[in-house]
Amino acid sequence: MTASEPAPFGDRLAAAFGTYGHLCIGIDPHEYLLKEWGLPLSAVGAHEFGLRVIEACAGRVGIVKPQVAFYERFGSIGYRVLEEVLVEARAAGLVVIADVKRGDLGSTLEAYAEAWLSPGSPLEADAMTISAYQGFGALEAPLRFAETSGKGLMVLSATSNPEATAVQTSIIQRESQAGKTVAGGIASRVADWNAAHHDGQQLGSIGVVMGATIDFEDVGIDLDELARGPAAPILAPGFGYQGADFSQVRSIFGVTAGQVIVTASRSILSAGSEGIRDAIDRQVAQVAEAYA
Template identity: 55%
Template sequence: MTFPYAQQPAGESFGARLARVFADRGRLCVGIDPHAHLLETWGLPASADGLRSFGLTVVEAVAGRAGIVKPQVAFFERFGAAGYAALEEVLAAARAAGLLVIADAKRGDIGTSVTAYAEAWLTPGSPLEADAMTAAAYQGVGSLTEAMTLAEQSGKGVFVLAATSNPEAAAVQQAIVQTGPRTGRSVARAIIEDVHAFNQEQRSGAPFGSVGLVLGATVDLADYGIDVATAGDRTPALPVLAPGFGHQGARVEDAARLFGTLVGGVIVSESRGLLSAGPHGLADAVARRSDELRAAHV
């Protein structure tokens, strides 16, 4: 029996649902990024109502043509309570449409604070419920343990930033760890190894772990101390949220070269390249990109 991705059978892990999405709808993830200039070109007001219309239009265009959406929370936050109300509607509509929803919230903290973030985005029935969230591990991957554990228990996912495409990140993410069990490794590589270790401890039997990585498709991962020939050689496989395709320059046909042994878990994330098609052209743009991914065997 096939279940909508947002309504998983009791006990099913995020990794199992992600595998179903890949098999049924492919790897394309469409960003819901209501930039001010996009709102203007779409003929929408720069307001919470404009965000709501934008987000619901994206959901309608993606449903049945791809399997994953990624709302960028920051664009909704700038309108305060009204923006969050709009985001709640978009999240609920996306999950009701059977889409897998990754809240691009980039939260990170320790103790009860990170637990509260995770409860907001990953608790079934929460007003902001998503299927996964992005998280930052500046305080160490261990600081996210409670969030990752809640995700595992709730059938949800977490994507931890590891090697991102913004140039300002390189100095930190390429830095070499000086103490502890990851001494001598880059920060990015240490994050990968810590995430691998968490997933292996869960032993859910799913093809993918519940915790994955954010790895930019426009960076040379070797510069971050990541050997793509071996980085994915563990079970369960690592889900990889890979922004940078399309407008930012990464090409789908290069995915295997860019990600090596990690390519099996890659989610091809694209935002502006698709959203620039406008409200009337978006559905066709999503369908074409999904077809291109299938043709490229990605």
Template identity: 50%
Template sequence: MSAVETFGSRLGAAILQRGRLCVGIDPHSYLLEQWGLADTAAGAREFSLRVLDAAAGHAAAVKPQIAFYERFGAAGYTVLEEVLVAAKQRELLSIADVKRGDVGTSVQAYGDAWLRPGSPLESDAMTISVFQGFGSIVHPLQYTIDSGKGLFLLAATSNPEARDIQRARVGPEGVTVAAHIVNEAQGWNERNRAVHPTEQGDIGSVGVVLGATLDLEEYGVSIAAQRKPALPVLAPGFGHQGAALSDAVRLFGSLTRATLVSESRSVLSAGPGAVASAVRERAELVKREVAL
């Protein structure tokens, strides 16, 4: 039986081939209106497929924000299933931005829904909350080994409301919550690589979400340490939220190597006639500005 290609390996190949841009697919009500589309599941479908066409060949990944589909109920999930299949057909990595988190059989079911091969909602990776402890996500973690899937753990998010919790210090060593989550993700990647050395590449399959609008030192997250395998980072905050691409290497240091620049409104607001050129131009800018 041949080894399953890891998410980290696929991520590395996508970055090498197409750069670091991750296009968020967020069918907001106001964007659907701006695009001349109905604020319905059908409108979200048309919007999403156009964004996928624009991203194909230029972005490493796409990140559907699941809430904007859930608001349409069953019809929204039907659209989402089609979007995830269409992303795969266009050779785009799909990161389901679901931010799920629970324990036991409940979190196992979340993993089955978003990461199990053959699931109607199968994605390459998902965002996940570890507020209930790193050990609570053991079942989704197993998919990174058995099925070549990826996880992005919420660690230092760009919303200011999270500041007090994520900078709080815990444990005997007094590390921040954000740093603890980063360390847990890196520790998993290192242990997995030690057990399966021939199957693991230079990039791990468990990453973290780190906001580009933050001073990571304030959150206790080291950007100087060279991590092996490299830690995947999903970095929202560029573009519309104000972070400059020219600051990416300064912001993320050694973590830049496996960082995905996540942008949504900065390209989606271009509208249906210009979204393809907006994605293409942004992808080229990311390649120039975020280079190691």
């Protein structure tokens, strides 16, 4: 890496882990949360909500994950305030993962990557969630774009919703991943990409989304593959409100625990505007204890 090249996303994520630990806070202005926080169900309310969450997170955690859908529902003004939330989060030194879950192919998917990962873009984030269910090969353009711009991708592999089981446990019939489940094949391709493109990094810049409530053996994911260097970051929803206990991160993720982004939103956001700082501090301490 030269002086003009951006630091890889994996390096920035590793630095956040080292300074603040593994906790990531979702910025999810659900309708009921806006009401509980005394904010209007509007872009104005979502804007204020996001700024308050960022203020509470700064100096306490290193990673946030705005859920774009809760801003998108307000149309163009929703995107306008989201732009400000993203700018403020990055200005606060937070690693920002835009939870957009875009999935397409070719130039369309490349355009999504340009929107969310371009340096200087109004929607610039450090990484974005993305779907590979049109085939991992369809991610070629965003993978290359992320590599050259120092950004990250978090690829959906094993999501926690039960409706996904039939698809994610289907067996691949072709190519090098034949015999693997769809979920396992995606995880394996991510591991292969990091090995080929991020050699020498502690963490690769391409990761996977794997719910903490999933039995990874049942869905055919080999954790050892994801742990081999450079390790693939694992964005792990499912802690707190969805049922996984923060203290179980090592028992759930085994050899990959050190690369897990421990994600929580409603379990912390429900503490309200006045209680969110204390809730974050408690959760940071609990996650730190789990890693001790």
